[in-house]
Amino acid sequence: MDVLFLLYVVSATFAGLSEGAGVLPADSLNAAVGRTVTFTTTLTPQENQFVAWTFDFNNIITTNTTSETTAPQYEGRITLDRFTGSLQLRNVSLTDSGEYRVSIISPGGGFYTGQTRLDVYVPVSNVRVTANSSDLIEFNSSVSLSCSSSGSSLSFLWLNSSSEVTASDRVQLTDGGAILTIISVTRYDQGPFRCRVFNPVSNVTSEPVNLSISFGPDNTNLKPSPSQEYYVKGSNISLSCSAVSRPAAQFQWFLNGDLLTARGPELRLMNIQMNQSGNYSCQAFNNITMRTQTSQPYVVSVLERISGASVKSSTNQPVDGNSVNLTCEAAGSVFTRQWMKDGSDLILTDNMMLYNEGRVLSFQPLKKKDSGEYSCKISNPVSSDEAKYVMVVNCK
């Protein structure tokens, strides 16, 4: 019987076996187009073997002790090691993908067969990311990032900074993963985004692409310097406004809701007057998002120092039984008046009354025991002043 015929029969018989069977250890091999692949058998070298290689049941090469037959399309592209049966295949192309089988008969009569798979791929190249829009507004814009590339059997993966992008409500991966769509972008979606394209023979990552996303203003905050509950008339106050915004926000100022002419992030109040007391607020504006945000108001209370405190009597001649008023006055922003008698807090007795928020201490009728040193202390949070009056009650 013709040995070559026998080899074909053996080869066909073993076609049903699992991959990687016999003398070819690898289940499958991957190669890039143009590369050289070697199918290495596990046999120890032996002379005078009969070897047959097929590709998807078509002959590649057959040998017997005296001759060698190569299919025309493999001329110059293969080298057979006749001692081991290993086959080298050069300059592989996509059409070389498929099943490779080898059958070997040794002179001693041993049969060996092997089977494996070759997959040829075009390596990945020209990986580029393009965004369909470059001016994005937080919460308003959606964006599509497309990954273009060359190669065969491509898989795609997106990187956001260094972590892999996963699909979610907001993030869609379509077209086999080549298109990343972000619905309603947020400020945290600026990337950089990169697209990684790979197949079993290569792996290429694009240049990073940053998205420019406008957002804000948020956290609009008014910071006074110095920060005080009350300011003395004539002080200088600086109010600074900040906001989280891209591009940077523009600022306007309001006093009790009325727009001030001053612009910019700092409002300087020099030599402040009483009539500048009120609620100050700033408003941040982003001219791309067209959004505004107003700060919490800051209350500026301007007080005048207390000065020139005095206590005056309604009469120069206090007489037992008459009515007398002591009036306590001062310049400045009066908050409290405290009356004392002979160095102790004044205790109002039946014949005493305070009027006019403590301004007037009224005796009706005046008694002899009301003689003494009266003092009045006028205070506000920034100052105080005190005046004394000695009253000597005369008999009628």
Ligand SMILES: *[C@@H]1O[C@H](CO)[C@@H](O)[C@H](O)[C@H]1NC(C)=O
């Ligand atoms: C070897 O193969 C050639 C060509 O197919 C054939 O003519 C020859 O008879 C074969 N020799 C043996 C020993 O099988």
Ligand SMILES: *[C@@H]1O[C@H](CO)[C@@H](O)[C@H](O)[C@H]1NC(C)=O
């Ligand atoms: C490799 O094969 C391709 C066709 O698949 C052919 O065009 C090219 O010339 C070959 N290259 C070499 C170096 O033989």
Ligand SMILES: *[C@@H]1O[C@H](CO)[C@@H](O)[C@H](O)[C@H]1NC(C)=O
């Ligand atoms: C970009 O793609 C997104 C999502 O498909 C779409 O909503 C948006 O309108 C597109 N933008 C432009 C400028 O075409």
Ligand SMILES: *[C@@H]1O[C@H](CO)[C@@H](O)[C@H](O)[C@H]1NC(C)=O
């Ligand atoms: C990108 O990463 C940032 C920070 O980890 C995350 O907040 C954002 O949601 C991510 N965006 C997308 C589209 O994956």
Ligand SMILES: *[C@@H]1O[C@H](CO)[C@@H](O)[C@H](O)[C@H]1NC(C)=O
């Ligand atoms: C691609 O290459 C990167 C590093 O360059 C590696 O981290 C990643 O695992 C590779 N991916 C694949 C599928 O080979």
Ligand SMILES: *[C@@H]1O[C@H](CO)[C@@H](O)[C@H](O)[C@H]1NC(C)=O
């Ligand atoms: C993209 O953003 C990163 C930081 O997130 C920065 O380092 C890089 O310079 C930016 N690239 C471009 C082209 O703007």
Ligand SMILES: *[C@@H]1O[C@H](CO)[C@@H](O)[C@H](O)[C@H]1NC(C)=O
């Ligand atoms: C307020 O600022 C002006 C100008 O810088 C300065 O001349 C003045 O002394 C300051 N007033 C106070 C109370 O610090």
Ligand SMILES: *[C@@H]1O[C@H](CO)[C@@H](O)[C@H](O)[C@H]1NC(C)=O
């Ligand atoms: C505040 O008072 C000053 C005088 O103290 C006056 O010149 C100024 O016009 C007043 N401003 C307002 C807004 O009433």
Ligand SMILES: *[C@@H]1O[C@H](CO)[C@@H](O)[C@H](O)[C@H]1NC(C)=O
């Ligand atoms: C300032 O705002 C406070 C509340 O924040 C309010 O009670 C007060 O009446 C306001 N003053 C003016 C002058 O609008």
Ligand SMILES: *[C@@H]1O[C@H](CO)[C@@H](O)[C@H](O)[C@H]1NC(C)=O
């Ligand atoms: C937004 O304001 C900036 C200044 O803060 C200015 O340079 C820019 O031209 C403005 N853009 C638009 C669209 O108005």
Ligand SMILES: *[C@@H]1O[C@H](CO)[C@@H](O)[C@H](O)[C@H]1NC(C)=O
């Ligand atoms: C953002 O979306 C809101 C609601 O759809 C719309 O009213 C607003 O005009 C949009 N802003 C910009 C700057 O396009």
Ligand SMILES: *[C@@H]1O[C@H](CO)[C@@H](O)[C@H](O)[C@H]1NC(C)=O
């Ligand atoms: C003292 O003050 C009270 C309250 O203002 C007033 O009713 C009374 O007439 C005054 N008495 C004298 C003697 O001025």
